Amino acid sequence: MGRIEGPPEQGLISASEVAVHLLERCASLEHFNAFMFGSTLHGVGEDIDILIVGPAGDLLAQLKKELHSAGESLPLHILYMQPSEERRTQFVAREKCFSLTQLAAVARQGC
Amino acid sequence: MNWQVKYALANFSKEMRSTAEHVDGNVIRIMTHDRPDVLAAITDVETVNRETAVQYREQTEGLDFLCGYRKECVWEGEAIRYLEDNRIGWGSFGTLVSAVLDGNANTATHKTYKFSDRLLRQYGPVMRVDREFDRVHRVTLRSRAEFRIGMIAAYEPTADEVRSLWERFGGVDIAWNINPNGTPQPEASAAGRELGCEVMKWDELKDRLSKA
Numbered sequence: 001m002g003r004i005e006g007p008p009e010q011g012l013i014s015a016s017e018v019a020v021h022l023l024e025r026c027a028s029l030e031h032f033n034a035f036m037f038g039s040t041l042h043g044v045g046e047d048i049d050i051l052i053v054g055p056a057g058d059l060l061a062q063l064k065k066e067l068h069s070a071g072e073s074l075p076l077h078i079l080y081m082q083p084s085e086e087r088r089t090q091f092v093a094r095e096k097c098f099s100l101t102q103l104a105a106v107a108r109q110g111c
Numbered sequence: 112m113n114w115q116v117k118y119a120l121a122n123f124s125k126e127m128r129s130t131a132e133h134v135d136g137n138v139i140r141i142m143t144h145d146r147p148d149v150l151a152a153i154t155d156v157e158t159v160n161r162e163t164a165v166q167y168r169e170q171t172e173g174l175d176f177l178c179g180y181r182k183e184c185v186w187e188g189e190a191i192r193y194l195e196d197n198r199i200g201w202g203s204f205g206t207l208v209s210a211v212l213d214g215n216a217n218t219a220t221h222k223t224y225k226f227s228d229r230l231l232r233q234y235g236p237v238m239r240v241d242r243e244f245d246r247v248h249r250v251t252l253r254s255r256a257e258f259r260i261g262m263i264a265a266y267e268p269t270a271d272e273v274r275s276l277w278e279r280f281g282g283v284d285i286a287w288n289i290n291p292n293g294t295p296q297p298e299a300s301a302a303g304r305e306l307g308c309e310v311m312k313w314d315e316l317k318d319r320l321s322k323a
Contacts, residue, residue, distance in 0.1 A: 044124075046205065047182050080272075082269070082270060082271075088296065089296070
């Protein structure tokens, strides 16, 4: 899994560290399927692409608040899909998304 | 150094044709062979209003470009007019990268919405365009009919993108999927119907404006 490059003092965090951060800060993620995709998986990215799959409504509104807070100092770019939208587009397979849980496990194994 | 400046510098370090250095605060300088140097401010605000734009211009002598680093950064119409009147380019990080290479940082505008903005302004039946936000235009036709149009740039707009546009910017008559290769999801069209707007592509929009 790519690590965001650049001089170490820049302190940009890796894809798996972002996953750990989001899972720790956003309790509502347990009600959704959450993924990362795009350039951050392979190194430095302009932004951090996140896919959230789940129902609309109050839980989603709560999750958006949590992600907003967690992303205060991160260039998160979040796409929200209903399960039917993801099924139709096969977005997870097409974009080779990694679940945040998988990514977080990589970071924890590295500890 | 702020997080958005770190990301901007890290991304310019991958760009072989340009080099970038931190100047001060949120300001970086970008150097490119055979192109003018560019002084750019990289902001992390979620909305750039006129006050923000004025502040950056006054704080940074010789500012060429104001960059909203967050993907969701919204630009208010008054801020856009102020920056354009003062020959300061504006837009996303991608806009900045392109502008640096094109050598037009002072006149560059957000690349996501540039083409669609121009399409509306150049379309025959349109008499007046009031740009309320980067992606929301109030259009007055020669027939005097008015439409408030919100742009969605996604490849496959989702129901959430339609609802979020409505929540953030207020009601629109039309949610225009400006990605020429995109197709709105059926759920997006259904969300639009629930809210009271139509989700459409340029061909449908053109047809609607020509008949109104």
